[in-house]
Amino acid sequence: MSEFDYVVVGGGSAGCVLASRLSEGGATVALIEAGGPDRHPWIHIPAGYAKILTHPRLTWGYRTEPDAGTGNRALDYPRGRVWGGSSSINGLGHVRGHPSDYDLWAQKGCTGWGWDDLLPYFRKHESFAAGGEGRGTGGPQPVEHLAEVPPVVAKLAEAVRAIGLPVQADMNGPEREGFSTFQQTRQGRRRVSAARAYLVPSMRRPNLRVIDHALALRIIVEEGRAAGVAIRRGGAEEVVRARREVVLSAGAIGSPQLLMLSGIGPGGHLAALGLPVLRDMPGIGANLQDHYIVRLGYRLAEHRWSANRRIAGWRLPLEVLRWAARGDGVLTWSPGMFSLFARTAPGLEAPDIQINGGPVSWAEEAGSGRWPSLRIGLPEAQPGLTLGVWQCRPESRGTVTLASPDPAAAPRIAPRYLATEGDRTCVLRGLRLARRWLSAAPLAGIVTGETRPGPRAETDADLLDFARETGGTVYHPCGTVRMGGDPLAPLDARLRLRGVAGLRVVDASVFPDIPVCNINATVLSVAEKAADLIHEDARG
Ligand SMILES: Cc1cc2nc3c(=O)[nH]c(=O)nc-3n(C[C@H](O)[C@H](O)[C@H](O)COP(=O)(O)OP(=O)(O)OC[C@H]3O[C@@H](n4cnc5c(N)ncnc54)[C@H](O)[C@@H]3O)c2cc1C
Numbered sequence: 001m002s003e004f005d006y007v008v009v010g011g012g013s014a015g016c017v018l019a020s021r022l023s024e025g026g027a028t029v030a031l032i033e034a035g036g037p038d039r040h041p042w043i044h045i046p047a048g049y050a051k052i053l054t055h056p057r058l059t060w061g062y063r064t065e066p067d068a069g070t071g072n073r074a075l076d077y078p079r080g081r082v083w084g085g086s087s088s089i090n091g092l093g094h095v096r097g098h099p100s101d102y103d104l105w106a107q108k109g110c111t112g113w114g115w116d117d118l119l120p121y122f123r124k125h126e127s128f129a130a131g132g133e134g135r136g137t138g139g140p141q142p143v144e145h146l147a148e149v150p151p152v153v154a155k156l157a158e159a160v161r162a163i164g165l166p167v168q169a170d171m172n173g174p175e176r177e178g179f180s181t182f183q184q185t186r187q188g189r190r191r192v193s194a195a196r197a198y199l200v201p202s203m204r205r206p207n208l209r210v211i212d213h214a215l216a217l218r219i220i221v222e223e224g225r226a227a228g229v230a231i232r233r234g235g236a237e238e239v240v241r242a243r244r245e246v247v248l249s250a251g252a253i254g255s256p257q258l259l260m261l262s263g264i265g266p267g268g269h270l271a272a273l274g275l276p277v278l279r280d281m282p283g284i285g286a287n288l289q290d291h292y293i294v295r296l297g298y299r300l301a302e303h304r305w306s307a308n309r310r311i312a313g314w315r316l317p318l319e320v321l322r323w324a325a326r327g328d329g330v331l332t333w334s335p336g337m338f339s340l341f342a343r344t345a346p347g348l349e350a351p352d353i354q355i356n357g358g359p360v361s362w363a364e365e366a367g368s369g370r371w372p373s374l375r376i377g378l379p380e381a382q383p384g385l386t387l388g389v390w391q392c393r394p395e396s397r398g399t400v401t402l403a404s405p406d407p408a409a410a411p412r413i414a415p416r417y418l419a420t421e422g423d424r425t426c427v428l429r430g431l432r433l434a435r436r437w438l439s440a441a442p443l444a445g446i447v448t449g450e451t452r453p454g455p456r457a458e459t460d461a462d463l464l465d466f467a468r469e470t471g472g473t474v475y476h477p478c479g480t481v482r483m484g485g486d487p488l489a490p491l492d493a494r495l496r497l498r499g500v501a502g503l504r505v506v507d508a509s510v511f512p513d514i515p516v517c518n519i520n521a522t523v524l525s526v527a528e529k530a531a532d533l534i535h536e537d538a539r540g
Contacts, residue, residue, distance in 0.1 A: 004030040004209070006534070007229050007242040008249055009216045009258065011035070012085020013520055014507040014527035015249035016194035017125070020140070020201070021531035022247075023208040027538075030240050031199070032231055033212045035082035043088050044190045045323070047311075047331045050377045052089050058082045059089060062253065062410055064473075069292075069396070069418040071369055071469040077413055078475060079253055083212065084195030086251065087520060090475065092184040092191055092334045094143045096122055096172045097515030097522055098350040108512050109485015111493045113529075121525040122172075128183070132170045141197040141524060142187040146337060147328040149181055150359045152305040152385065153338055158442035165342055176516070177351055179340045185520070189327035194524065211240065217407040219246055219262040219503065221278060226503035232407075244538060245502045249527070252477040252508040256285040256400045257411045259481065259490075264500065266401075273405045279499050283490045285411075287482050288398035289514040291354075291474035292417040293388040294427060294467045295374060296434055297361050297452030305446055306359045306383030307333070333358065336388070340437065341516065344429035350392070350516050353430035355437070357387040361451070369469045371453060384451065387438070389430040390474055392516040395420045400480050417471065424464055431463050476519045481509035494533050506530040 006022045008015050011033035019031040040058060042048030052058050054076055062077040064070070080086040099115035106114035123136035128143040157167045157179055166178035185192050202208055214233040219226050220241075228241035248255045259265055260275070267280030300306045310319055310330050323331035336356035344353050361384025364372035396419035401412045418424050438447050453466045483491040490497060495510055497503040508523050515522050 002030065002238075003241040003243060004028040005242070005244045006030070006247060007032065007240050007245075008247045009229055010085060010248065010250035010254060010507065011083050011195065011199060011210065011212070012080060012249060012251055012507065013087040013194040013523040014530075016084060016087070016197070016199040017524055017527035018247055018249060018506060018531055019208055019210070020198040021528070022534060023202055023205050025535070026207055027244070028207045029209070031208070031210045032214050032216050032229060032240060033083060033210065034215045035080070035085075036212050038083040038088050038193065038195055040082075043082070043084075043193070045331055046092055046184065046186055046191050047333050049089065049091055049335060053078050055089075060253070060410065062413055065412055065414040067414065067416060069416060069468060070471065073368065073469070075472050077253075077473055077477075079251055083199060083210075084193030086475070087185070088191075088193040088195060090520060091336055091518070092186055093336050093518040094126070094172070094183045094185050094521050095339070095517040096176070097517040098176050100350045101513070101515035105512050109489070109493065110483050110512060111485075113483075113493065118525050118529065121528040122521065125524040125528050126521070128172075130170075133174050135170070135172065140201070141185060141194070142192045143183050144186050145183055146181050147186070147189075147332040150307065150337060152300070152359045152446065153181060155305075155442055155446055156338060159437055159440035160340060162440040162442050163436055165340070171339060172521075177341050177343065179338065181338050182334060182336050184334055186332065189323055189332060215407060216250065216258055217261065219248075219258065219264075221262065221500055224499075225501040242502065245504060245534065247534070248503070248505045249507045252288070252480050253400055253411060253413060255505050255507055255509045256480040257402065259284050259497075260402050261405070261407050264497070269401055273402055275405050281490050281498075283482065283488045285400040285480055286397070287479040288400055288413070288415055288477060289394060289479040289511070290398070290415050290417070291390040291392070291476045291514065292394065292415075292427070292471050293390045293474045294431060294471040295452070296387045296389065296431070296450060298385045298387070298438055299448045299451050300359070300383040300385055301446055301448050303383045306361070306385060308360060308379040308381070308383055311360065312379050336518070341392075342433055344426070344433055352392050352426055353389065353433060354392050354516070355387050355389050355430065355434050357385060359385045361386050364452070367469065371456075371466055371469045373470065385447070387434050388474070389427070389434050391423055391426045391430060393514065394423050396423050413477075415473070415477070418468060427467050428460050428463055431467070474518070476508075476514060478508035478511040478514055478519060481505045482512045483510045484512050494537065495530055504530065504534065
């Protein structure tokens with residue numbers, strides 16, 4: 001048995017921030033992580049993303065429950081299981097939400113989480129050398145503009161202006177609406193995960209211990225207080241005790257799972273699995289939110305506009321040399337190279353549609369239904385471009401529940417995409433906006449046609465069918481142990497679990513609502529703020 005001031009469970013985006021910040025002042029910290037060190041070379045090469053998305057050792061191998069919203073398909077649902085967690089396998093996009101996202105959190109009783117409260121933490125975590133209004137330049141997390149801007153981007157920007165939308169030089173600047181190139185959690189040629197930004201530089205401290213290859217089994221609660229965490233490591237079980245707090249940062253799937261395994265969750269569900277019910281909390285595992293992406297394909301007139309030829313055959317080794325020698329080229333690319341945020345209905349305060357894309361298109365193969373599937377990673381022989389359209393603030397809410405009381409078993413993940421009429425019509429508006437954009441005059445002679453779904457889908461019914469049958473996760477699950485001012489919210493606004501002392505949750509689970517962005521930068525900011533809250537509470 002070992003004892004620390006703080007026991008943090010999960011060494012992902014949030015857990016790495018906490019391990020670093022909580023150990024800064026000399027407190028003893030244990031970081032428990034199911035995965036191991038981030039030695040795999042593909043983690044560190046930005047384009048390696050496509051190679052490790054479902055890696056059996058680096059990810060949890062989750063699949064969703066099939067439902068009507070996805071044409072009864074079960075989808076891959078990758079989550080990182082390695083130092084850095086999902087920040088080691090993600091698409092490197094570094095994006096802030098819309099200020100109103102966080103102001104809405106505050107209005108839901110999350111006092112201290114409005115935009116003005118969180119902006120200092122967005123600045124604190126990042127180091128964006130290009131600077132700019134509201135940007136941070138001295139934080140642990142390096143952020144860079146694209147190392148290489150593909151030539152088609154300038155034409156896409158012209159087309160954006162032609163349809164009456166703005167173009168922004170800084171996607172994280174004060175104006176969040178419109179078209180911009182992505183910023184990446186990258187330094188030079190390499191990905192910088194939360195592990196590389198926060199954890200590894202802190203591991204020299206004698207008061208921080210990383211206990212990896214260790215599966216957290218349950219939280220030990222003694223007399224209403226979280227006293228430690230039971231773990232399994234190398235076949236043996238042990239308890240890691242916490243003098244001050246246990247902090248769960250096991251992610252939007254792992255944190256609710258671990259709470260339920262500890263008897264904290266919907267009472268009926270736990271009892272049906274034969275688990276003792278310590279706290280009946282129906283809010284745990286509820287409120288699952290995610291972005292649902294629908295990919296459109298376009299044919300381009302010439303190879304100079306597309307990277308398809310550069311990422312296959314004899315040209316690929318040249319890109320490897322370029323990456324090694326100059327630190328740019330397609331190996332520094334992410335799946336999203338540019339993004340368009342737009343409002344597609346009157347009266348909205350924030351964009352309701354995000355369209356990401358890159359000048360690469362993937363081969364198709366027969367799908368389960370009417371539409372072919374994409375073979376992501378296998379480029380088409382002809383030049384092409386892909387757009388991914390998603391709704392920014394879906395109304396649909398899913399669940400994470402236990403499939404078994406066995407901590408090693410995957411939980412049931414039911415995202416319930418497109419469950420409401422509002423979500424379905426919003427996605428249709430987004431798909432029609434993408435079509436309008438790509439058929440704008442500045443792209444004449446460059447975009448020669450839509451290949452996917454193409455003329456097979458003209459009516460709303462066809463487009464919706466395409467969305468259901470071919471869409472997938474953008475990998476942004478959140479909200480499953482939300483904070484809020486209402487009694488059903490499992491956490492208070494200091495991220496403390498209601499009814500159990502010494503227990504906090506700090507990761508994407510705590511979001512009351514999904515923000516209008518790719519969510520990693522928000523997770524880092526939440527964790528930075530949580531570290532301050534924990535320090536404040538320790539001072540009393
Ligand atoms: C494929 C992919 C692409 C993405 N692309 C982007 C992007 O481009 N931009 C962006 O902003 N966001 C992106 N995201 C989302 C973003 O990376 C995540 O939202 C963020 O990393 C979540 O951080 P977290 O701390 O909540 O959880 P995670 O980073 O997932 O960390 C949870 C950690 O807890 C560990 N853990 C879980 N359960 C246990 C247990 N029982 N015992 C021990 N350890 C446990 C896990 O192994 C993991 O290391 C992407 C995510 C994925 C998966």
